[in-house]
Amino acid sequence: MNTDLSPEAVEYGRTARRALGAAGGDELARSAEAAGDGGGAAGVLDDLGAWDLDPRRSTDELEAAAALCRSAGWWAATHPVAERLARPRDVEADALVVVTGDGAGGAIAEAVSRLPLRWVAVDPGGRRSRATPRPATAPVGKPGVAVPLDLAPLDDGGTGDVALGLVLPCWTLLGMLDRAVELTADYVRARHQFGQPLSSFQGVQFQLTDAEVERLGVEELAKHALWSVATDPAGAVADALSLRLAAVEAAEVVFRVTHQLHGAIGFCDETALSWLSRASQPLRRLPLGPSATRAALTSRLGRGSLTGLFS
16 A cells, blocks of 8 residues: 655645745635635636546546645635546536535535536435535625535436545645644744743644644545545545544644634734634535534444554
């Protein structure tokens, strides 16, 4: 089992991150939210050939898609990168979102819902629907607000869509955790108190280490889940659910620690951390929160167990 991404995928992710940074970086998300259209990074992604990628076609393209999602998460890009890359191949659609099937919305930000995309929703059982985002009740332009969906039943052929639809958004969330930890590490090195940098205090070091351990755990599980999608479609959904559970739990720790170490300024729009934290909310809450994800994973496994190196 080799869960490391290929050098080409890693380099593609780096290129995407640099391109998004050169095009405005954090300002892309802010301008997209101000416009209320969710466009933001669309032009850069078009130039990178993002939509030519088909993660279902080969492992190389799957890994490149994951690296691209991670880079989009780094900049909190207000564009449904993971959802567009996970689009099904056998129906006409531009994007795929996983839903619970009980009327809850998908992890689609309010601004994103304004893009002219054809959405397909799939529930954990593989039932697919045409999805039409409805206007959110919250004020327009608020980052992190997810919209409800109107669903029209389509077919039951989405079993192979579920794992990919869960895993790629976790790579986006991983990119957000990467950035949150790095921003905070830079902040505590630069900020001084009692004549020395905050990073020199053991309490700060312990907290930041806890956040980094959580982030690193998600990274390893994300690689394993990606390998599972490529090699074991039958067991990939369980691995995708275990990744989602780890990602949402880690996000709680990482953003709690990073907000604490930034102090009050971490909640101000002047800081990138504030935008990252709010942009992560739809991904952390939908389609399943921590408890619901744990219940879904337990139900799927039954009396069995996850497969892996130590199964």
